[in-house]
Ligand SMILES: C=C(O[C@H]1C=CC=C(C(=O)O)[C@@H]1O)C(=O)O
């Protein structure tokens with residue numbers, strides 16, 4: 001029976017491969033003609049529906065081959081997820097000027113020329129995935145050297161999981177002088193045959209051996225002094241709010257495995273965007289609740305999150321903490337500054353903006369936040385990246401007023417944020433997509449992991465309680481890296 005099943009699976013896979021490769025070949029031929037006509041390279045793509053497969057296992061499929069050119073993305077509720085392997089098209093620069101506009105223009109041009117066969121949904125076909133650093137005017141340090149200030153790519157292979165259905169997209173970049181268009185694609189054939197096994201591997205995967213490590217907080221007392229300085233400058237009226245972040249370093253015996261980290265974040269951190277951006281020597285990974293902007297058709301959506309408190313041990317205590325948060329003047333002020341700025345920016349971008357007057361509570365596994373959903377109908381001609389530029393950094397990630405807050409961060413924060421709190425996300429050929437602020441995140445450098453967490457500082461901020469708030473914000477990544485119980489070095 002097993003053998004018959006095996007034969008059936010092989011036949012099904014062969015059919016899938018032949019459909020996908022035939023369509024891909026057809027679009028490559030069409031793409032070559034277009035490329036010759038225009039004298040430019042053209043993105044071509046073909047899509048098939050596949051059976052359910054294990055997404056973190058797909059992320060580490062043939063790791064030696066795809067390492068450094070992978071991405072992972074999963075929306076809260078896990079309604080929509082993407083996993084990309086390889087790169088067929090890349091936009092990477094450290095140029096500071098017009099960085100949003102340049103990506104916008106390049107992607108619109110690429111997307112307009114793209115040839116996509118059998119595209120069953122807007123979440124398949126060529127998707128551009130990547131982001132921008134937090135602050136292009138901050139000098140890049142060694143640990144972030146893999147991450148350019150602007151870095152986007154279209155993957156060679158991508159799985160889309162959407163509302164329980166799974167699709168495989170295969171992309172190519174075809175130039176005018178492409179000499180031979182290979183119809184026999186071994187890489188694609190191998191991948192299709194491996195997909196059902198990935199599912200099995202995922203379901204039988206054993207827990208990892210514990211990875212021994214040392215946990216080191218980086219200059220916590222200096223950070224608290226910086227909070228003190230920021231709060232007193234806010235009380236003097238020099239600025240209204242600034243988000244100050246600090247980092248924590250884990251030194252492990254064995255290299256961190258991004259697949260296991262993703263699996264844990266997906267299971268534990270339900271109301272968050274789970275992401276990974278993999279580069280040759282490092283992987284930026286996290287589970288952020290901070291939506292920056294989503295574009296679906298003509299609608300723009302954002303969720304302003306600022307103001308935090310712990311989760312309770314019991315449901316009674318949890319409700320008490322939530323109720324405290326909803327009425328706490330300091331947290332409400334912290335939240336209000338973010339909402340006012342975001343609403344103002346949305347009013348510039350949209351014709352009608354809707355937002356409730358009072359925040360709601362957004363509960364995450366280890367922390368709860370004040371949250372205000374804001375939505376609007378985008379004005380004619382406004383792009384997703386224009387919205388990202390208008391919104392980033394929000395006062396939940398940078399501060400208020402924006403430029404003064406950025407100066408304060410450069411002066412007071414003794415670290416390179418790199419892509420922490422930066423805008424990361426994706427865009428399809430219809431110019432829809434979504435960007436988030438990459439908080440609750442870590443940079444994995446083989447046996448080292450840098451974790452980042454920040455707090456919105458206002459006039460009433462107390463250094464110790466902000467310090468405790470950052471400790472809460474480290475918890476999800478510490479758990480996912482199996483480092484919560486590790487010995488603290490200082
Ligand atoms: C900057 C972070 O959180 C922001 C998002 C929500 C609540 C925040 C706060 O209450 O301070 C922060 O503004 C972080 O987690 O690193």
Ligand SMILES: [Mg+2]
Pocket residue numbers: 306307308334455456469
């Ligand atoms: Mg706060």
